[in-house]
Amino acid sequence: MRDGGIDKSLCGLVGNAERGRAIVAGRQGNCLACHAAPIPEQAFHGDIGPPLHGVAERLTEAELRLQIVDATRLNEHSVMPPFHRVAGLTAVRRDRIGQPLLSAAEVEDVLAYLQTLKQDQAEQ
Numbered sequence: 001m002r003d004g005g006i007d008k009s010l011c012g013l014v015g016n017a018e019r020g021r022a023i024v025a026g027r028q029g030n031c032l033a034c035h036a037a038p039i040p041e042q043a044f045h046g047d048i049g050p051p052l053h054g055v056a057e058r059l060t061e062a063e064l065r066l067q068i069v070d071a072t073r074l075n076e077h078s079v080m081p082p083f084h085r086v087a088g089l090t091a092v093r094r095d096r097i098g099q100p101l102l103s104a105a106e107v108e109d110v111l112a113y114l115q116t117l118k119q120d121q122a123e124q
């Protein structure tokens, strides 16, 4: 159990795991730059962060949501980008100032996908 989490959906909607998987696998989330995940069609999986296999069994929904929104709330030295924070960032493209990397709905989609990641999954 961790110290923090966000209990409620950011936008009042339940995320869509299929859309979330596409965000995780693609350039928008770019999660595979740092994490391995059961996404076999992508050749490259990073190892800067822990593998995401079975993560739904290790962390609660609230903990997962906060990890995506702003990992630095859990670990101030985290290199994981804060995907739904806009304040206090120093290396933001000029045309993206004030815009989070992922919208509230996209965070919920990614969360819905992460919640499908159970250890007993056959995939990869």
Ligand code: HEC
Residues within 6 Å of the ligand: 024, 029, 030, 031, 032, 033, 034, 035, 048, 049, 050, 051, 052, 055, 058, 059, 064, 067, 068, 071, 074, 075, 077, 078, 079, 080, 081, 083, 110, 114
């Ligand atoms: C630049 C590297 C980087 C990127 C990109 C990144 N992460 Fe992470 N992630 C980490 C690191 C490092 C950790 C270890 C904990 C910490 O430092 O926050 C982590 C931890 C996590 C955890 C907790 C895992 C556990 O077992 O405790 C989850 C869940 C997670 N990341 C999901 C994601 C998702 C989803 C994305 C894409 C939207 C993503 N990460 C993008 C580096 C990254």
